[in-house]
Amino acid sequence: MSTIKHFISESVKKAQIDEFLQKELENAGYGGVEITRTPLGTHVVIYAMRPGVVIGRGGESIRQLAKTLEEKFGLPNPQISVAEIEVPELNAYIVASRIAAALRRGVHFRRAGFWALNRIMEAGALGAEIIISGKLRTERARYEKFRAGYLPKSGEPAMKYMRKAEVHVQLKPGIFGVKVRIMPPDAEFPDKIKILETIKKAPSETVETAETVEAKAEETEEKREAEG
Missing domain, CATH: 3.30.300.20 (K homology (KH) domain)
Structure with a gap:
């Protein structure tokens, strides 16, 4: 082979x-x-x-x-x-399954899409996209797209960090498809610039040791004797 x-x-x-x-x-x-x-x-x-x-x-x-x-x-x-799975809202397949279950219960596709999108963004995702396709309102198939945040479609970040899932659900009008793309919060982008703040050092304080104190005391006594 x-x-x-x-x-x-x-x-x-x-x-x-x-x-x-x-x-x-x-x-x-x-x-x-x-x-x-x-x-x-x-x-x-x-x-x-x-x-x-x-x-x-x-x-x-x-x-x-x-x-x-x-x-x-x-x-x-x-x-x-x-x-x-600690954060289900950042798992693309779980989100797609929840949308499919909502459609199966008779929830309007726009309500299900916006609800899922808000949950994803509240969980801390950098960006998300949900596509629901099928006979949404007429006998002719079409698709509706819900998108928020920053979501690149190509390049290394999209290939390395993007979480994708696709689920199909059988409804009375026909088969509906649900596609979910999520960019997790830990994704790193090459065009993201970090500005480092300069830390100002505090002026060094002179610490008097025991020897320094004794030397100053001797100088004071010598001055008094000289004046006397």
Whole structure:
């Protein structure tokens, strides 16, 4: 197998695993997965809002999940660890899932979009963009975009720091798509300049030692004797 085909097959497998975990761990607040090959097997990190649901009672659920990943997707010796998501509003997949759930409950798409955008920015994000597409108001499909803050679309910061997610939801008019892009607060930009303030040093105070005090006292006595 050539290198290009190898990377394509690995990317397809990761997308299939991600889609499988989305359905299996929906109640756990699934927020993404990282898969890393190691000499001893495969290290799988699952991000979730409720890690206890992923692990299960006595670790039964996570063992069954590891067995499924090995048999169904061919991951050699998968070692699964679960990481808790501390700020769900900065996780693109969780935000997209919440918008999809709101649309499924009948919430207007604009209300759901602006609500999610405000929550993201209040959590400290530098920028965010939400795109809801589908048959929003008419029989013809269109999209609505909600955007706030600073959100570059290209360059190293966009490739390195941008968090992306896409979720589809089946509604009565048809399938709606929800795309979320978030620029986290810890992102660094090459055009961001830091101005350092100069610190003024306080004038050094002369500290009198015991020897200095004695020398001054002797000089004072000598002056008095000379005057007397």
